Amino acid sequence: MPELPEVETIRRELEPLLAGRRIAGVSIGRPDIVGFPSAREFARQVPGHSIVELRRRGKYLIIGLDRGRELIVHLRLSGHLEVVPGAKKVEYERVRFDLSDGQVLAFAEPRVLGRVYFVETSRYPNTLTGMVKMGPEPIHPGFGYDYLSDSLRGRKAPVKSLLLDQKVCCGIGNIYSDEALFRARVRPSRPAGRLSTAEVKRLAAALRDVLNDGIKWCGTTMTDSRYQRPNGGVGSFQNHLAVFDREGEACRRRGCRGRIKRVRIGNRSSHFCPSCQK
DNA sequence: CTTGTGTCCTGTAGGC
DNA sequence: TGCCTACAGGACACAA
Numbered sequence: 001m002p003e004l005p006e007v008e009t010i011r012r013e014l015e016p017l018l019a020g021r022r023i024a025g026v027s028i029g030r031p032d033i034v035g036f037p038s039a040r041e042f043a044r045q046v047p048g049h050s051i052v053e054l055r056r057r058g059k060y061l062i063i064g065l066d067r068g069r070e071l072i073v074h075l076r077l078s079g080h081l082e083v084v085p086g087a088k089k090v091e092y093e094r095v096r097f098d099l100s101d102g103q104v105l106a107f108a109e110p111r112v113l114g115r116v117y118f119v120e121t122s123r124y125p126n127t128l129t130g131m132v133k134m135g136p137e138p139i140h141p142g143f144g145y146d147y148l149s150d151s152l153r154g155r156k157a158p159v160k161s162l163l164l165d166q167k168v169c170c171g172i173g174n175i176y177s178d179e180a181l182f183r184a185r186v187r188p189s190r191p192a193g194r195l196s197t198a199e200v201k202r203l204a205a206a207l208r209d210v211l212n213d214g215i216k217w218c219g220t221t222m223t224d225s226r227y228q229r230p231n232g233g234v235g236s237f238q239n240h241l242a243v244f245d246r247e248g249e250a251c252r253r254r255g256c257r258g259r260i261k262r263v264r265i266g267n268r269s270s271h272f273c274p275s276c277q278k
Numbered sequence: 279c280t281t282g283t284g285t286c287c288t289g290t291a292g293g294c
Numbered sequence: 295t296g297c298c299t300a301c302a303g304g305a306c307a308c309a310a
Contacts, residue, residue, distance in 0.1 A: 001303040032287090059304080076304050078288080092288095111288045113304070130305070157281060166305080174303045222303075244303090267283070268303090 001227050002075045004139070004171025005214025006235065007059050010081060014230045015054040017083045018063065022050045022100035030094040033107070035074075035115035036125045042118050046071065046097070058134050058170030064121075072117040072128065073107065079114030080228050082106045134170045138207040139215075143169065145197075148204045152192040159195060159203075160188035161266040169207060175220055178244045178271045180206040187277045188270040189263065213240065220244075243271040251276060 002010070026046045031039035049065040056062065061081075063071040073081065082090055083103050090096075090106040095116055097105040107116060117128055124131050135151070136143045151168050152159065162168050163177040172180070181188050183206035186199050195203070214220065219235030221227050222245060228234055238245075242252055247262040251273040258275030 003303070006303095074304085077302065109288095111286090111302090113287060155280080161281085164304085176303095220303085227303085266281090269301090 001077050001173075001222075002079070002219070003059060003173035003176050003214070004056075004137075004211050005176070005217075005237065006219035006227050007056050007061055007075070007171070008215050009218045009229060009235065010075075011054045011056045011061055014061075014081060014083070017103070017230060018051045018099070018105065019053060020051065021103075023047055023065075023097050024100050025098035027096045027098075028094070029096070030109075030112055032112060033094040033109060033114065033116060034118075035127045036117045036119060042116075046118050057131065058137070058166055059173070060131060068121045070117075070119050070121050072119060072131070074115050075109070076111070076113040076115070078111045079107065079109035081230055082108060082228075082232070083230050130166060133167050135165075135167050136170070138169045138171060138204075139211050143204065143208065145201045145204050148207075149197070149200045152195060152200060155192040157192055158189050158265050159186060159192040160268075160270050162192045163207070164266070164268065171211065172207065174268055174270075175241070175244045176207075176210050176214060179242055180210045182243045182272060182277060183210060185277050187272055188265050213237065243273060246271060 023046055026043045028039050028043055034042045049069055051063055052066055053064045055064060061073045065071060083105055084090060086102050086104050090108050092108040092110040093106045094109045095107040099105060152162060155162060160177055163172050184202040186203060214237045217235060217237035217240060219227060220237040221234035222238055243260050246260040249260050251258040251260060253276055256275050258273045260271055261274055262269055262271050
């Protein structure tokens, strides 16, 4: 669920709550949540480190520690982070970090698919190769027509599948890929290598714009979504979705009489307007 | 290398 | 109401 805008919102709101605190203790409710090193080593090595800053790479949240170490969190489908008073119980809490100010950073993850890693800065283990191979940030200046055009050239897979490939453009998930394709007026099923120059240009701009809009609205919280901000608040980009989760509803483009269709592409549901997207 | 499929794990919505 | 099945926004291993 959390894609780039959600993770970026979490980063911004969590940093003032964490920066400068020391991690006094770690308790692990589910050892399989720890991706590196072993759960036992994780619980032994993390305490004593202080939190310096929070960064983000794609959908990974990077908690920068002192002495050249990082705590890396991936929320996958259902994970979230909360900072709560030490006495409070957090539902689905899998890992708990006791902080020096008496607060607790809780990693809650109902589905147990999310992971947390403790690593040396920029020295990533095999369980984190996704970090090393990750493509550029679509909201950074280096991501534009030239890069995207090179990445899609000759590819026969549906353009939607390539947008979800973190090696092509990191941070994109099912929601923002559907929304970007709508803005670019390109159907998700189109073979990626067959897009025209104008379409690739529109797509590169749409990816950047839709992610920035998602950040502006503090992410997307659906009714069945567990995405929440560290203070318990929710996002509001769901109020601005053009196609995602709108199957059968009217297209919102002025003058368009189309209805949003849902199809399966690469085992993921994809939403588009048959009238606007070619 | 590219592409498509299955799997991890749990909770929940919706059908009967 | 209660049971059962299908599906969920991610990532990766693996087969063809």
